[in-house]
Amino acid sequence: MNNIQNPILRGFNPDPSICRVGEDYYIATSTFEWFPGVQIHHSKDLKNWKLIARPLNRISQLDMRGNPDSCGVWAPCLSYDKGTFYLVYTNVRSFDGVWKDTPNYLVTTKDITGDWSEPIYLSSRGFDGSLFHDIDGKKWFLNMLVDHRNGKFFGGIEMQAYDPVGQKLVGKVHYLTEGTVLGLSEGPHLYRENGYYYLALAEGGTEYGHAMSIGRSKDIFGPYEFHPENPFVSAAAKKNHPLQKCGHGDLVQTQNGDWYTVFLVGRPLTTLGNCTLGRETAIEEVIWKADWPYLKEGGCVPRFEIPAPDLPKFLHEAPPDRINFDQKEISLDFQSLRIPITEDWCSLTARKGFLRLYGRESLNSLHHQSLLARRIQNFHVCVTTSIDFQPENILHMAGLVFYYNTGHYHYAYITSNRKGTQKYLCIVSSDNFKMSFQEKLVDIADRESIVLRGDMNRDKLQFYFSLGEGKFDKLGTELDAHILSDDYVREGSDRYRPAFTGSFVGICCQDLAMNTHYADFEWFEYKEIN
Numbered sequence: 160m161n162n163i164q165n166p167i168l169r170g171f172n173p174d175p176s177i178c179r180v181g182e183d184y185y186i187a188t189s190t191f192e193w194f195p196g197v198q199i200h201h202s203k204d205l206k207n208w209k210l211i212a213r214p215l216n217r218i219s220q221l222d223m224r225g226n227p228d229s230c231g232v233w234a235p236c237l238s239y240d241k242g243t244f245y246l247v248y249t250n251v252r253s254f255d256g257v258w259k260d261t262p263n264y265l266v267t268t269k270d271i272t273g274d275w276s277e278p279i280y281l282s283s284r285g286f287d288g289s290l291f292h293d294i295d296g297k298k299w300f301l302n303m304l305v306d307h308r309n310g311k312f313f314g315g316i317e318m319q320a321y322d323p324v325g326q327k328l329v330g331k332v333h334y335l336t337e338g339t340v341l342g343l344s345e346g347p348h349l350y351r352e353n354g355y356y357y358l359a360l361a362e363g364g365t366e367y368g369h370a371m372s373i374g375r376s377k378d379i380f381g382p383y384e385f386h387p388e389n390p391f392v393s394a395a396a397k398k399n400h401p402l403q404k405c406g407h408g409d410l411v412q413t414q415n416g417d418w419y420t421v422f423l424v425g426r427p428l429t430t431l432g433n434c435t436l437g438r439e440t441a442i443e444e445v446i447w448k449a450d451w452p453y454l455k456e457g458g459c460v461p462r463f464e465i466p467a468p469d470l471p472k473f474l475h476e477a478p479p480d481r482i483n484f485d486q487k488e489i490s491l492d493f494q495s496l497r498i499p500i501t502e503d504w505c506s507l508t509a510r511k512g513f514l515r516l517y518g519r520e521s522l523n524s525l526h527h528q529s530l531l532a533r534r535i536q537n538f539h540v541c542v543t544t545s546i547d548f549q550p551e552n553i554l555h556m557a558g559l560v561f562y563y564n565t566g567h568y569h570y571a572y573i574t575s576n577r578k579g580t581q582k583y584l585c586i587v588s589s590d591n592f593k594m595s596f597q598e599k600l601v602d603i604a605d606r607e608s609i610v611l612r613g614d615m616n617r618d619k620l621q622f623y624f625s626l627g628e629g630k631f632d633k634l635g636t637e638l639d640a641h642i643l644s645d646d647y648v649r650e651g652s653d654r655y656r657p658a659f660t661g662s663f664v665g666i667c668c669q670d671l672a673m674n675t676h677y678a679d680f681e682w683f684e685y686k687e688i689n
Contacts, residue, residue, distance in 0.1 A: 161467040163206045163442060165402055166424055170536030171437035171661025172198060174234040174346065174361075175421040176289070177411045178244075182471070184411065185271060186421060187237035187246065188440060191660050192564075193494040196221045196232040197248060199271065203473035205419060205442060210491055214246060214275040216499065220266060221278075223497040224526050227254050228564035229657035231497070233261075234346055234407070236289035240298075244268050246275065247300070249286040254657050257307040263288040263300075265321075279326045284317060287361070291349035299379070300328055301335075303345040313338075316347045316360065318379075336383045338362055339372050341390065346407045349379075353450045358383055359391075361407035365438070365659065366646075367431055368395045369406035370459075371422050373452060386451055392422050392443070393459045401463050402441055403427055404434070410445065410452065417468055418445035418452065424461070425645075428538075428617050433644035435618070436535060437661020481684040484514035492533040492685075493665070497525065504529050513547070513679040518555060518670030522589070523565045527674075532562055532665025535643075537687035539616045542664045547608040548678040550575035550582060554671040557678030559611040561620055562663045563643040566592035570667075571611050571622040571634055573603070573678075582606070584624055586635040590642050591651045597635040608681070613664065615640050616688075 168175070174189040184202045196215030200208040215221040215232065223231045230251040238245045245267050252260035263286070264278035281288060285302040292298055298321040306314025315337040322329045338344025338360055346361030355375040363370040370393035374383035394405045408422030424441040425434035444455035444465055456462060482490050484507060489500055502508070504527075509515040519529045548557040550573060558572030569588045575581060584601040587594055601624060603609055610625040611634075618641050622634040640662070641647045648658035666683060670676040 161206075162464045163467050164464050165441035165461065166426070166439035167206065167208055167421075167442050168200060168440035169436065170439060170534035171663075172200075172440045173423040173438035173659065174407050175409055175423065175440040176235055176237045176348070177409045177421045178237045178239050179411050179413070180239050182414055185237055186440060187235045189234055189659070190232045190494070191229050192223055192226055192231040192497050193660070194221065194223065194497055194499060195494065196223075197235045197246065199237065204467065204470040205413075206467050207473045207475065209473075209475045212272045213491070213494075214266065214268070215248065218499060219277055220264075220275065221250060223250065226250075226252055226497060226525065227657065228566070229659045230254055234287040236348070238290050238292060240292040242269060244271050245290050247281070247288045247290050249288055251286060257310065259286070259305045259307075261286040261305060263302060265290065281321070281328055282319070284332070285314070287346045289348050290321065293379070294351060298323060299349065301347040301349055303347065313343045313345065316344060316358070318349075333380050335381050336374060339385050339389055341368075341370055341372060344372075348409050350410060353447070355450060357410075357452070359408065359410060362390070363393070363395065363406065365404065365407065365423075367403055369393065369404045369423075370395060371406045371408045371420070375450070388453070388459070390459050391452065392420065392454065392461060394424075394461070397460050398431055400460055401426060402461055403431070404438060405441070405461055413468055413470065415469060418447070419443065419468075420445050420452070420454075422461070427646075433618070433641050433646040435640055435644045435662050436538070437645065438659070480686050481682055483512075483682045484680060485512045489514075489531070493531045494533070496528045496530055498527060500531065505531060509677075510679050513681050515677050515679050516557065516666065516668035517675060517677045518557065518668040519674045521669055521671060522560065522562070522568055522570060522667070523592075525565065528667065529669070530560070530562070530665055530667035532560070532663040533685060535561075535615065535662040535664055537689070539688040540664070541612065541614045541686045541688060543610060543612040543684045544666055545608060545610050545681040546573065546666075546678055547681065548573045548668070549607070551579035551676065552672065553577050555669070555676045557668040558666070559613055559622070560665055560667050561613055561615060561640070561643060562665065563648065563660065564658070567642045567648055569613075569620055569622075569638045569640075571613065571624075573609065580604075584609070584634060586622060586638075588638060590639075591648075600635055615662075615664070
């Protein structure tokens, strides 16, 4: 039997918004502080998905310099109407304190893999904005309301008309609902079916109580009654299920008339434990009974595996394990932190056959890091890179980093002594911003280039190095990979920190003296071990 195994988008791919155009399906997911903003995957069979675009690729569309960790792009909404793709997104600029700065924007395009428009500002009343195209031609913008009074924060769901000619919100702001008893209502999506308006909400918080709720009303303005067996999707009551944190989803109808829902999930290493891969995207079959959507197999807990729909197979080549930096473009798998990938700090032309990173700020910076990384999408990965780096002082560093945020990472790097007369391999680990060093582990003064490797197996990480001939030796002690998870970051902090991303692995370079010294990387290899 042809089955779909969940999750369909592995690794950090949360808050899915799905859109069908003819026989083509697209899912947009959140990217938070990673640039370019928003991931868009494409499929024709709902089983096999290919990353095809990151539309927010200009500072004019997305300026995240200074954004806190896990802020930036929250919960995009991708939709299509009369030949145009619409993408709504929030750029969360601040989080601490009772006030949140949450400007929402809209960009459009005729070609989903082409250039997207300059952003249209919508409002800053809340986040998780979405756009609904009604059959009468009207367009409606929905968002959750940030209510700062008495520590409430989640203030319910609002809606306002969008004028596509004037390119702005117009008219009265309509308050639709405060949600269900699950609380923490966000992520609204609106649909029209069977003579009703249906409102999907993310509720219960984005941890182990997470859920997807469904309401309906004959009138778009409400009142909305909620599903008689709410929540629509949740694993909160089944603690040993392999898919946890299920919620924040969207609905789609196939060209054959079948219905599906996509939603975020987490796969913990242990029961209700840490999810080092972050929040991922899963899918389930939906049927309709008495004008309510239900999961096809009953209940609200999604299956780990479902039957694939009767749709044409969508086959595409898997990306190679090894990327040689003799290409003209950076692989789409890579992203940077908060800023565009530009020639002034990340160059494929400065040295033929190499990628040159010009060192800039530290791994703790919220502004201008020289870091290029990709998602970790499997519980066991082996990542290797070849580096040519000649540091001249203790402020020059370059290497291989396993990264969650500015306060949680493990970094194997090359550096020098104060005078630049010696060169060493070192490791620094940051756990809740407390840094520990394994210094001068290996003297490599006589080596121009070196190969670094990291083997991350579930909750353990071991670095290795090679001086040639394919022989690898251990570098430093075994490290705790738990720290590269949402759960650990939230639980280990003395105050609530936003932690909504996932583990990344990449290459980076720092010049904390002049922001000019560089490192050359010849290749990067990412292997998943099953």
